[in-house]
Amino acid sequence: MRHDKLLPSAACRKNKKRWQPTSRICLKKHSLLRFIIAGLALSPLAKAPNSFAGYSLDIKDQPDWMKIPMKWIEPKKPVPAHSWTGSLLSPSPSFPKGMWALEPYTVATVPTGNYDSHGNLIQHGGSQYDSLTSSWFFKGAPTDHLSVDITPAFSYSWTPQDGTANKNSHVGFDDLPFDLEYRFTDTYSPSISVVFGASAPTGAYNNLERAADGVGAGVWKLRYGFNGQFVEPFFKQAMRVRWWAVARTPLGDASLKNTTSYGTGEGFRGSAHPGSTGEEGIAVELGITKRWLFALDLYEDWGSTTNIRGTYSYGHNGCTQAQCAFSQNTGWSTAWSAAPAIEYAPNGVLGLIAGVQVTAAGHNTSRTLAPQIAVMYAW
Numbered sequence: 001m002r003h004d005k006l007l008p009s010a011a012c013r014k015n016k017k018r019w020q021p022t023s024r025i026c027l028k029k030h031s032l033l034r035f036i037i038a039g040l041a042l043s044p045l046a047k048a049p050n051s052f053a054g055y056s057l058d059i060k061d062q063p064d065w066m067k068i069p070m071k072w073i074e075p076k077k078p079v080p081a082h083s084w085t086g087s088l089l090s091p092s093p094s095f096p097k098g099m100w101a102l103e104p105y106t107v108a109t110v111p112t113g114n115y116d117s118h119g120n121l122i123q124h125g126g127s128q129y130d131s132l133t134s135s136w137f138f139k140g141a142p143t144d145h146l147s148v149d150i151t152p153a154f155s156y157s158w159t160p161q162d163g164t165a166n167k168n169s170h171v172g173f174d175d176l177p178f179d180l181e182y183r184f185t186d187t188y189s190p191s192i193s194v195v196f197g198a199s200a201p202t203g204a205y206n207n208l209e210r211a212a213d214g215v216g217a218g219v220w221k222l223r224y225g226f227n228g229q230f231v232e233p234f235f236k237q238a239m240r241v242r243w244w245a246v247a248r249t250p251l252g253d254a255s256l257k258n259t260t261s262y263g264t265g266e267g268f269r270g271s272a273h274p275g276s277t278g279e280e281g282i283a284v285e286l287g288i289t290k291r292w293l294f295a296l297d298l299y300e301d302w303g304s305t306t307n308i309r310g311t312y313s314y315g316h317n318g319c320t321q322a323q324c325a326f327s328q329n330t331g332w333s334t335a336w337s338a339a340p341a342i343e344y345a346p347n348g349v350l351g352l353i354a355g356v357q358v359t360a361a362g363h364n365t366s367r368t369l370a371p372q373i374a375v376m377y378a379w
Helices: 009-018 027-048
Strands: 102-113 131-139 144-151 153-158 176-183 190-200 222-234 237-250 254-257 268-271 279-289 292-303 307-313 323-329 333-344 350-363 365-378
Touching: 102 350, 222 279, 292 350, 333 365
Parallel strands: none
Antiparallel strands: 102 131, 102 365, 131 144, 131 153, 144 176, 176 190, 190 222, 222 237, 237 279, 254 268, 268 307, 279 292, 292 333, 307 323, 333 350, 350 365
16 A cells, blocks of 8 residues: 655645645645544444343443434433344344354244234145254354355255154255345444355255145345434333344246145146335344343344246146146245244353244244244354
8 A cells, every 4th residue: 555745835836836646645734643543433433332132332432423313212321231042033133253153043833823814814824834843043254344154054844734754854955045234334333234045056946746835936036225224211120222134036937846835736837026024123132031021023024026937737626627737826925923032141142042934924824932042142
């Protein structure tokens, strides 16, 4: 890097008068003083962020440009030190440099009905599948603002109402999501982060032995969104509020053959253009004691129309010709859900959370009950 020299005022005036370009920077003495004052004013930006879990934070000590522009989030007194696990669904901001975390989840999903296009609830029959998913969320921060994460997951499905073993699935590896996350603020809370990533089509979706084996989409998807959080005093404990929005956009069409995760059956040949999906929500964690917390996620899932085109061969899906054209548009779907949970965080590196996701309303979607448990370990 080139180091520019400082010239006295006379030399500056001389160069300026002759209109001669120079690689040197001309500064007056009081301009140098301004640089020193500005450097002192910005010095808080160089401070290391507070720890991930057990931290005490005074938001008023942050530079003005880093404050979330809402006066009501600024606490009138210091926030008590607290440990956190994180709610069931809300994403965390990008970690401080050198921090890594592993959080295995176990989720049981039980369908309890379907919402039609008008939002009316229809009690489910024997064709819906219960499922058990084990996911392993791994996240780390190679720099002070940038984090990377990946979430491998395995699923198993069955139909307890049907009672036939051949309806049960094999254990399948789901599509694999991975992300880069950048935090704009030097502090972990309050913070604003953006996320950009992808989902690899590693899950089985096509030419399946049984419908329950379908756990993938068959296409790459872009993942992008943002999240934020802040902390406030809550009586003698602390309260953390998070919000987020994320979308997933497919990058192509999925080739379909026979039984697929898109609902086609034997004898089908065609393709599907999956619609974009996403969710947005807000989460609140309330300290009961320094180690026990109540967490609540309120969120909406949505999905745009998926287009399926192709043909069925003779004798399949009621086809009485050599080939019968088939097309289907699934329509938009939405689901509004809540996920209450209890957190236990004995220290800043270990946490446990257990709760349940409940679908409260929606249209063109399933109503589900999903109890789950997770353990978080950070180092």
